[in-house]
Amino acid sequence: MTNQYRSIFDIIGPIMIGPSSSHTAGAVAIGHVANRLFHAPINKVIVRYYESFAQTHQGHGTDYAIISGVLGFDPADQRVPMAVDLARRQGIDVVFIEDPGNSPVHHPNTAELTLINREKELTIWGCSIGGGTIEIRQVNLNGIVIKTDGPLPLVFVESEQEIGDALDQIFEGNYRDKRISVKVPDRFLYKIELIDKPYPEQIEQVRGMSQDVIVL
Incomplete structure (x- = not known):
């Protein structure tokens, strides 16, 4: 077992709203990280997808998954498929971008997730590596850049x-x-x-x- 996975349950994958553990559950986890790091009311969310995420995010539910994580929902929460609409009802401006370039953090399932309000701006570069497991490879908080190596x-x-x-x-x-x-x-x-x-x-x-x- 590689060090990307902590237990056999990481490989099987989490209990989740589908359809994909890497493109849905992993995206929820990336959104959760941003939610916990930002820890403040959100005015705007910008999601920039790269490579495989950019090509398949609509069909695999990545949009609603990553926003559900931003809102603090668990992967199995029945509100996950409605997350984008729920965020917009709360007054959050939600933007999705398909970037044609290569991932800046060298993984095909990469989401660059930015949360903004009047006082704070956070960007994280998250990678979904399978089974709902993620890596956060870079964090930019109000201009302070921290690069990370390896899994959580x-x-x-x-x-x-x-x-x-x-x-x-x-x-x-x-x-x-x-x-x-x-x-x-x-x-x-x-x-x-x-x-x-x-x-x-x-x-x-x-x-x-x-x-x-x-x-x-």
Whole structure:
């Protein structure tokens, strides 16, 4: 079993509204990541598809799947097929673009997903690698670019103080890549790629240092 999959159930695929685990359930998961990272009201969503996604998104339900993730729906939620209409009823401007070029993150099932409001803009580049499993290969949050390698889990932490040494102690021995810290005005942003999913008590320790903890 390759390191893209954590269990045999990842290969079988999730319980979902169809038709496709990679083009539907995977798209929901990409939308979920954007929802959790943005963590604010949304005015506009732009979805740019590449390669296989660009060719098949309409027939495979990728449009409603990715928007259902943005709205926070689970893959098996009966509202998934209605997600685009529901988003527009909420006043969210939804735009889909078929890009004729190659994927900028080198995977045929790539969606570039942008969420916008008056104060914030987030873009993620997500790849659906099969069975509902995804990789997030790049994140751009208000101009800060973070490139990631490998599958989830990822931990994002935003803090007003330098807490890198404390994070090293909490996640010692569980790093895929060492932490990266980015200094932005009045904030530090950390991206931690882990080998295994963190224990709940580890996340609670990090939350004790910063309220802005996102585990993907």
